[in-house]
Amino acid sequence: MLTDAFDAARGERVGILDPDGRVLRPDLLPALTPDDLRRVLALMILTREADRKALLLQRQGRLGTFASSLGHEACQVGSAFGLRAEDWAFPYFRDMGLYLTVGYPLATYYHYWMGNEAGFRTPDGLNLFPFAIPVASQIPQAVGAALAAKHLGKPLAVLTTFGDGATSEGDFHEGLNFAGVHRAPVVFVCYNNQWAISTPISRQTASASIAQKAAAYGFPGLAVDGNDVLAMIAAVREALDRARSGGGPTLIEAFTYRMSHHTTSDDASRYRSREEVETWERRDPLARFRAYLAAQGYWDQDFEGRLGAETGARIEAAVAEAEKTPPASLEDLFVFTYKEIPARLAAQLAERKMQLGGAR
């Protein structure tokens, strides 16, 4: 058990690869086929490139305010990779890699950030809540879903993700406490990317780690190198398995870095140093994993070239689709307020239609 072997209170952190992609802990390598490994790489590349594209579109005025995930590829893909179709996820707003890993359509993801209501619709069959913008509010919901699964006798696990800032909110503490008391089958993954907008982790908590907070709620906490996708997969898988088999909740702290600004409305250079960003650039999760795959003989320039072309085509297609989808109709803005539209709201809709001259 990783949670027995690594003591977060003593500053121990699970890592399998070093920053150059060399295997430090072969004993901890998760069981993955070569195809799995290539799929993980493909998802990480897709996450990074789709993110870069979103930043570009934002600068061109084709997409609104955007929260970039650059640097989070390993912890996001690594967390979601262990999910099964019957599991549930309650993510927060900075989790593109999770979305793409569970099969969420990229065009729909873009829709949301383009300000089109079409982006609200989770495809049928995906057990995925819309990501929460109010910080930490998804955490108690994930606990509730986990308790329901237990109540209904469904052997599934629930994953919820959030940033380090979220650990200051009441919802975080209430959610974790609730989960501990009721042994909910839930996995809490905190992407500790060192900053909550301009607030560094040192001003967010006086704990030496986020992971050790789990002890106060009565369940295991584990700190993981969040830029090491294999460590993330191993840790989250173990926690999901524990949840599914009745072992209760786990808190995982993915130690990582937000490479970009908080959002496209933010200017991170106001509050953090160039040197700090450069230190983290040298710990790039993608470069590390590529190096590992190359050493195993699963990666070469040829493969990268094919992957790059596929990824590029997929992103272009998603952008084209997202941009050709018209914004929501007036009806669409009204009819999802209630299951059945109340009479006075129907009247307001009719009035609004008249005012807008049937233009929409």
Added chain:
Amino acid sequence: MNLNMVQAINQALAQALAADERVVLLGEDIGPDGGVFRATEGLSERFGTDRVMDTPLAESGLVGAAIGMAALGLKPVAEIQFLGFIYPAFNQIVSHAARLRNRTRGRFGAPIVIRTPYGAGVGALEHHSESTEALFCQIPGLTVVVPSSPVEAKGLLLASIRSEDPVLFLEPTRLYRAGKEEVPEAAYEIPLRRARIVRPGADLTILAWGAMIPISLQAAEEAAAAGHSAEVIDLRTLSPMDEEAVLASVRKTGRALIVHEAPRAFGAGAEIAALLAESALLHLKAPVLRVTAPDITVPLAKSEAAYYVDAGRIGAGITRLMEF
């Protein structure tokens, strides 16, 4: 000096900090970052991080802490990043700040100011555009203030900081950088609980606040061309409301158009309409009319225009009232 609303607020905060050492600011990212809208820019450098305090990401914690600070004599001004994120603190505001005076039979009050941007019209992300002022207006003990220009913002904020009661100070995001005006350099206060006549008129009264003021003025100017003289009243303090000013104007003009960007049902407009029905009925020449957003969730950016109140809709309201 020519200032926009954010700069006027910044100047008011700086002057309050300089004038009274009991004033402290607290909030998320308000320190070196200067707040997400830069309203506190430069203040932590000037007054120190003990007086301009970055807090953990915890709205309930920071408002609760402000109440406790006030108990020991400080004058806390808390910033909530957006009105849409105030709800974790709702319990502290509603259950404690607003009723502390009552619960202690006057022994303690909660003289805190909670500043927060609010409102639609800038194509912001989900949860960043709501106008839920009415939720707070129904809470006895709470004062809800909404400025509509840089000059108003500075004077009302300084008065709010001086207030002995808790004030929710709602800053219309749309007006933050919408324009500059000459703002007196020296500190000044605009009394709370007093509405102002922004534009005098004889035929109808437009009752509005915040970001609805500039577009109401625009609609009033357009109506003047058609021969309709609209008086525009800026309520400024929504609760407790300046009922006398509302009644005096409507008794004079005989027609009332209430404009708010919040959804219509159970909104502040309903309160004003009820007031007029109770106390000005025989002066009315037409039914009281509301121009508001529909009762739906604020749409995402691409569809915001379908939601938002604009001068055209206000103009149509004026015509309807005048042609009744």
